[in-house]
Amino acid sequence: MEIQFTLNKKQVTAEVGPDTVLLGVLRDLGCKSVKCGCETTNCGLCTVWIDGKSRLSCSVLAASVGGHEITTLEGVEEEAAEFGRFLAAEGGEQCGFCSPGFIMNVLAMKRELEDPDLEEIKEYLAGNLCRCTGYMSQLRAIQKYMAAQKEKDGKEALA
Known part of the structure; x- marks a missing residue:
């Protein structure tokens, strides 16, 4: 069909x-x-x-x-690249095989959750498996990215 x-x-x-x-x-x-x-x-x-x-x-x-x-x-290459820079800075990109699905969920989380804490982030991303890492570098990257996005959104609201 x-x-x-x-x-x-x-x-x-x-x-x-x-x-x-x-x-x-x-x-x-x-x-x-x-x-x-x-x-x-x-x-x-x-x-x-x-x-x-x-x-x-x-x-x-x-x-x-x-x-x-x-x-x-x-379809979200620019936004993905921006988060990717945070991921790379924290050493969270590892081999990169899982990165596309992981990044899609991080970007969705950014849209759905306002200022999530560490436990909310872990719960949201529970279905994403990475075979290379212990996840801490990825979690640091997410927290820094979310903080930067919040700051950026605040500056845009003031402009």
């Missing part, structure tokens, strides 16, 4: 089967940031936004996204 949806602000059409998962369709459309790490919805590598909400593309049937808006890391 043919479906149409918005991918990173562009209208796209894809031919999908009834059991085709969104992950494969997105990769076929060139979104290589969307990765398969577990096929069991446990790692977060395939995180995308569907209508602005984080979802695991390995668990979403492609046929269900017709008419919806899908955002991948390719």
Whole structure:
């Protein structure tokens, strides 16, 4: 069946089967940031936004996204690069394999939670697995990024 949806602000059409998962369709459309790490919805590598909400593309049937808006890391490159600088400064980028899904969730968290504490951050990101690290460098990067964003938003409100 043919479906149409918005991918990173562009209208796209894809031919999908009834059991085709969104992950494969997105990769076929060139979104290589969307990765398969577990096929069991446990790692977060395939995180995308569907209508602005984080979802695991390995668990979403492609046929269900017709008419919806899908955002991948390719669609938020500037914002992702800004957080990436914080991640690199704290040594939290490690091998980078898990980074796209992780970054998508951090950016979603920034939109959804106002001034989250460490426990809220941990809970929000509980579904993102990193095989390289103990997470502390990533948590420091998130806290510094969130603080910088809050300061930036405050300055913009005053302007």
